[in-house]
Amino acid sequence: MDETIKRDDFAWFMKIPTRWIDNDMYGHMNNARYYSIYENLIMTFLGPVNGLDTGTGAIRCFTAENGCRYYDALKYPDVIDAGLRVARIGNSSVRYEMGLFAEGNDNIASSAFVVDVFVDADSERPTRVPDNFRQVLEGVMLPQSESNS
Amino acid sequence: MDETIKRDDFAWFMKIPTRWIDNDMYGHMNNARYYSIYENLIMTFLGPVNGLDTGTGAIRCFTAENGCRYYDALKYPDVIDAGLRVARIGNSSVRYEMGLFAEGNDNIASSAFVVDVFVDADSERPTRVPDNFRQVLEGVMLPQSESNS
Amino acid sequence: MDETIKRDDFAWFMKIPTRWIDNDMYGHMNNARYYSIYENLIMTFLGPVNGLDTGTGAIRCFTAENGCRYYDALKYPDVIDAGLRVARIGNSSVRYEMGLFAEGNDNIASSAFVVDVFVDADSERPTRVPDNFRQVLEGVMLPQSESNS
Amino acid sequence: MDETIKRDDFAWFMKIPTRWIDNDMYGHMNNARYYSIYENLIMTFLGPVNGLDTGTGAIRCFTAENGCRYYDALKYPDVIDAGLRVARIGNSSVRYEMGLFAEGNDNIASSAFVVDVFVDADSERPTRVPDNFRQVLEGVMLPQSESNS
Numbered sequence: 001m002d003e004t005i006k007r008d009d010f011a012w013f014m015k016i017p018t019r020w021i022d023n024d025m026y027g028h029m030n031n032a033r034y035y036s037i038y039e040n041l042i043m044t045f046l047g048p049v050n051g052l053d054t055g056t057g058a059i060r061c062f063t064a065e066n067g068c069r070y071y072d073a074l075k076y077p078d079v080i081d082a083g084l085r086v087a088r089i090g091n092s093s094v095r096y097e098m099g100l101f102a103e104g105n106d107n108i109a110s111s112a113f114v115v116d117v118f119v120d121a122d123s124e125r126p127t128r129v130p131d132n133f134r135q136v137l138e139g140v141m142l143p144q145s146e147s148n149s
Numbered sequence: 150m151d152e153t154i155k156r157d158d159f160a161w162f163m164k165i166p167t168r169w170i171d172n173d174m175y176g177h178m179n180n181a182r183y184y185s186i187y188e189n190l191i192m193t194f195l196g197p198v199n200g201l202d203t204g205t206g207a208i209r210c211f212t213a214e215n216g217c218r219y220y221d222a223l224k225y226p227d228v229i230d231a232g233l234r235v236a237r238i239g240n241s242s243v244r245y246e247m248g249l250f251a252e253g254n255d256n257i258a259s260s261a262f263v264v265d266v267f268v269d270a271d272s273e274r275p276t277r278v279p280d281n282f283r284q285v286l287e288g289v290m291l292p293q294s295e296s297n298s
Numbered sequence: 299m300d301e302t303i304k305r306d307d308f309a310w311f312m313k314i315p316t317r318w319i320d321n322d323m324y325g326h327m328n329n330a331r332y333y334s335i336y337e338n339l340i341m342t343f344l345g346p347v348n349g350l351d352t353g354t355g356a357i358r359c360f361t362a363e364n365g366c367r368y369y370d371a372l373k374y375p376d377v378i379d380a381g382l383r384v385a386r387i388g389n390s391s392v393r394y395e396m397g398l399f400a401e402g403n404d405n406i407a408s409s410a411f412v413v414d415v416f417v418d419a420d421s422e423r424p425t426r427v428p429d430n431f432r433q434v435l436e437g438v439m440l441p442q443s444e445s446n447s
Numbered sequence: 448m449d450e451t452i453k454r455d456d457f458a459w460f461m462k463i464p465t466r467w468i469d470n471d472m473y474g475h476m477n478n479a480r481y482y483s484i485y486e487n488l489i490m491t492f493l494g495p496v497n498g499l500d501t502g503t504g505a506i507r508c509f510t511a512e513n514g515c516r517y518y519d520a521l522k523y524p525d526v527i528d529a530g531l532r533v534a535r536i537g538n539s540s541v542r543y544e545m546g547l548f549a550e551g552n553d554n555i556a557s558s559a560f561v562v563d564v565f566v567d568a569d570s571e572r573p574t575r576v577p578d579n580f581r582q583v584l585e586g587v588m589l590p591q592s593e594s595n596s
Contacts, residue, residue: 169472170471170477170479172471172472173468173470173471173472174467174470174471174472174474176472179468181468
C-alpha cells in the first residue's frame with residue numbers, strides 16, 4: 001500500500017474523532033495512537049457491528065505483525081474516516097489493510113496492515129478461523145486487495 | 150457532585166465514542182481514561198468549538214487539581230454523552246464540573262471536577278483569565294453550579 | 299494532603315521511570331498519566347510485590363473515587379519515586395494516599411488518593427476485604443495517615 | 448528481522464519496566480504499547496543519553512514508517528530489556544531496528560523497525576541529518592545490521 005490508495009480501495013468505513021491527548025509533544029497524532037485507531041477499526045467491525053465475540057469468548061485475535069506508513073500528519077481535532085478491507089484469510093490468520101483519511105480530504109494520511117492470528121482463549125494456540133468470522137471477513141474482501149498488499 | 154446529578158445540570162454536551170483500548174484488564178473503561186475524556190471535553194469546548202487558542206499561544210491551561218467519582222462502569226463500545234459546566238471563575242483559575250452518561254441512559258456514570266490555572270506560556274506563572282476566555286466560560290455557568298460543587 | 303507532605307509520610311516506595319509519550323502537547327506529564335502511575339504503584343504493591351491476585355481471581359478492585367493535586371510538573375525523562383500509604387481500611391473498601399517525587403528532589407510534585415472497592419469478580423458486588431489483603435494493607439498504614447487525609 | 452535475532456545483534460540496551468495499564472483486555476501488553484516502548488527507546492537514546500535535542504529545537508524526527516513483529520507476549524509486570532541498533536543512515540532519514548526481551552529470557556519477544564525523517568521544526572520539510580546526530584547514530588550501527596533488515 002502507498003500514497004496512491006483511494007477511499008474506494010476500502011470496503012468499510014467508520015468515523016473516529018481524535019482526542020486532545022492523541023497529539024504528542026510535536027503537536028501531531030502520536031504514531032502509537034495510529035495503531036490504537038486501527039485496532040479500534042478492526043475490533044468495532046468485528047464486535048459491535050457484526051456481533052462477533054472477540055472478548056471473553058473461546059476465540060481471541062492476537063496480532064502477529066503490523067506496520068504503518070505515515071503520509072500526512074493527522075492531528076487533533078481531526079475527525080478520521082477509517083477504512084478497512086481484508087486482503088487474505090488463511091487457515092488461522094487474517095490480513096487486514098486499512099487507511100485513514102482526514103474528514104473532507106481524499107488524500108490518504110496513513111495506511112497500515114495487521115496480521116491477526118486466531119487463538120483458542122484457553123490454550124493460546126492458533127485455531128482455525130471460525131466460519132462465522134470467515135463469513136464476515138469475506139464480506140470486506142475486495143478484488144484488488146491482494147495485488148496492493 | 151454525586152449520583153443525583155442530571156443531564157440538565159450541565160450546560161454543554163458533546164459525544165465521545167469509546168475505543169477498544171479504553172477498556173483495561175477488567176473489561177471496563179480504565180479510570181485514567183476518564184480523565185482523558187474529561188480533558189478532551191474541556192479542550193474541545195475551548196478550542197475547536199469556541200476558537201480559543203489553548204495550544205501554542207501565549208496562554209496555557211495547567212491543571213492544579215482534579216477528581217472523579219465512578220458510579221456505573223462505562224465501557225467500550227459505549228458512546229459517551231459528556232456534559233460540562235463552569236462552577237467558578239477566579240482571577241487566574243477556573244473550576245469545571247462535568248458528567249458522563251452512556252448514550253440513552255439518564256443515570257450519571259461518572260462526575261468530575263478540574264481546576265485549571267491559566268499560565269503565561271513563557272514564564273509558566275499564573276496569569277489573569279483573559280477576557281475572551283472569560284466570556285466563553287461564563288456562557289456555560291449555571292445558576293446552581295456553585296451550590297453543587 | 300498538600301505540599302507539606304514529606305517522603306517520610308509514605309510507607310512504601312517504588313521507582314517508575316517516565317516515558318517519552320507521558321508528556322503531552324505542553325511538554326509536561328499529562329494529568330491522566332499521573333493516574334496510570336498511581337494505579338501502577340497500587341497494583342505493583344498488591345500483586346508482584348505482595349503476591350495478591352488482583353487480576354483474574356475471585357476478587358477485583360474497582361475505583362469508586364480518586365483525585366490528584368499537581369504542585370510541580372513532572373516530565374519525561376524524570377524518574378519518579380512513587381510513595382504509598384493506606385489511610386483507611388473499611389469493610390469492603392480501602393483508601394490509598396500517594397505522592398510522587400522527582401528522583402533527587404524532596405519537594406512533593408503531586409499527591410493523590412484512590413478509594414478502591416473490593417468486588418466479587420462474578421457478581422461485581424462489593425465484598426469484604428479478604429484477610430490476606432487486609433494484612434498487606436495494614437502493613438503500609440502510618441499513624442498519621444488518617445489525620446492528613 | 449525474525450525470531451532468530453539475539454541480544455548480541457543490538458548495540459545499546461535500556462531497561463523499561465511495564466506498567467499495569469500496558470496490558471489490554473487480553474491480559475497481554477497491547478500492540479500499540481509496543482510502539483510507545485520502541486519510541487521511548489529511541490528518544491531516550493538520542494536525548495537524555497546522548498544529549499541531542501529532539502524536542503523544542505530546530506530539528507524534529509517524524510516517523511515515516513514503522514512495523515513490529517510479535518513472537519512471544521510481553522505482559523505486566525515484565526521488565527523489558529530493549530535493544531537498539533541503527534541499520535541505515537540516509538541523507539535525511541534513519542532506520543532503527545530494535546528488539547524487546549523479557550528480563551532473564553534470551554528469546555526475542557518482539558522486533559521492530561522505525562524509519563524516521565529529520566525535519567526542520569518550522570517548515571516541517573526534510574532536512575539533512577545533522578552531524579551531531581550522525582555521529583551518535585553511527586555509534587550504534589553494527590556490521591550485520593543491513594543484511595538482517
